[in-house]
Amino acid sequence: MRTMKTQTHTTIRAVISVTLAALGWLATQVSLAAAENATAPGDSMQNVLRLPDAVTAVLDGGETPLRAQDKGRWTHEDIVVETIVVGDHLAVRLVAPKSGVKRIGLQWKAAIDASAKLMCDAWERGYGDLEWKVLDPNRVMPWYFLYHNQQRTGAFGVMTGPGAMCFWKASENMIELHADVRSGGNSVMLGAKTLNVCTVVQRHGQADQSAFSVLREFCRQMCPKPRLPAKPVYGFNNWYYDGGINAERFVEDAKFVSRLSPDKENRPYAVVDDGWQAGPGVWTKGNGRYPSMKDMADEIHKAGARPGLWTRLLQAPASAPKEWRIIRDPSVAPKYIGNNVLDPTVPETRKHVADQVKCIREWGYELIKDDYSFYEVIGQMGNKLGEPLTKEGWSFADRSVTTAEALREHYRNIREAAGDGMIIIGCNSVAHLAAGIYEVCRIGDDTSGDNWWTTSRQGINALAFRLAQHNVFFAADPDCVGEKGSPKQPWEKNRQWLDLIARRGAALFISVKREAVNADQEKELTEALRKAAKPQEIGEPLDWMEKRLPTKWRLDGKLIEFQW
DSSP, rough: OOHHHHHHHHHHHHHHHHHHHHHHHHHHHHHHHHHHSBTTTTOOOOOSSSSSEEEEEEEEEEEEEEEEEEEGGGOOOOOOEEEEEEEEEEEEEEOOSSSSSSEEEEEOOOOOOOOOOOEEESSSHHHHHHOOOOOOTTTEEEEEEEEOOOOEEEEEEEEOOSSSSSEEEEEEEEEEEEOOBTTTTTTTTOOTTTEEEEEEEEOOOTOOOOOOHHHHHHHHHHHHHHOOOOSOOOOEEOOOTTTTOOHHHHHHHHHHHHHHHHOOSSSEEEETTTTEETTTTTTEEOOTTTOHHHHHHHHHHHTTTTEEEEETTTTOOEEEEEEEEGOOOHHHHHHHHTTTTTTSSHHHHHHHHHHHHHHHHTTTOOOOEOSSSSHHHSSSSGGGGOOOOSSSSSSSSSSSOHHHHHHHHHHHHHHHHTTTEEEEEESOOHHHHHHTTTEEEEEBBOOOOOOHHHIIIIIIIHHHHGGGBBTTBBBBOOOOOEEOOTTSOOOHHHHHHHHHHHHHHEEEEEEOGGGGHHHHHHHHHHHHHHHSSSOOOOOEESSSOOOOOOEEEETTTTEEEOOO
């Protein structure tokens, strides 16, 4: 009897143990399912830090679905896409030793509120077109996007420094990530190489947290190791009033900005823009109006400013051989670009670019502005792009290098040649690829010295929607406060633009015609430059969900309303 009772008790205990284990497993699955689909009761924030529900690849023959294997592997013939959840991110890798691959697509099932608003970043600069919009399944959202419903804000993106040009799409039942891995306009041929496509991250804000502060935190998450200037970058640029008259005139400009800049510990930069170089793609000597670039740098230093130069380093000089150039059919790129672009995957062109930068550094310049690299590689400005980021039918000399890798290698090449003593400003650079390499990046398209509509559209919009990147990705440069003295650029408007840049702590460059500045304007410029020389508390646009050009800002803890 005791034996039977003991066996019965043992059996009951075993059944209970198995049942509890099963219940525990079921509870875990329910918990995981809940985590995958929502983060709070009644809240439609989504979760993409899990294995995707589907993965596709666009090959030379078209799009094909990949088969799900174990441990997050997705396969088709020799193609393997790995999706690996590690802590608070999802790593995506691609192996394709034989096949050419154009794009990878990841899909997650979702339940997105149709009344929600979304905003996203830009491929390179903003063009007055950044804004919160209603849900649109056809909208291409580069790099990251924010999703705001009536409860709170969620953010979804990829970490800076990816190996692909990444964009998102969202619909009521799906979140998609697309990674363009092409080498120029043709499929990438990786061979034995494993491509680190991207690292997916997300963030869900608190119920009482503003969308702007969520974005600010998310930018820190996407870029944990930025390269930032030791002190705020500010000063003078000559583009918007003369376009580069001559060296003598610019030295006087340097004296002017030096006199208006009272900070002794952080002197202003005086940056010569386009028009000084000897010819297209020639950055090792000046032209007749700038006979000695070294002498001018010395004079700028004597004036109390720090010299800087604009460059277009991927522009091919006439002497560059065909093997150094990107070769494209005229229909692929604008006629005046044509084949006059250096291929950043060719070792000889990388050395050529590095030598140009070293020459400028040896002249004594402390800042270099790298312009037009995206335009020349892609063949279009960022605001002209849709899903096909560049036209097909061309590639880099090294087909194993993706477009994202080629651009990032160009940035690294300049960084290495410039050394630690020079500040680099990226203009027409990709923020997600330049972050961690360049100290400063332009966040918007050109402003103006004589047209307020251009200044307000390009400058204020970029400042509002990309200010969260400031001193997180890099120091943000919203472009200049320009003033030719033209009645088209009313000072009562322009002075507000000046005040906004100076008070929110970003890079402030003035581009003013000295003769057009009266005594009162000079005082206002002096005060703005004084503020710009010191670190400032970042501002926050308050009505950016309703307006492309927000008028209400929180600055220095106060509500300020601008009259644009």
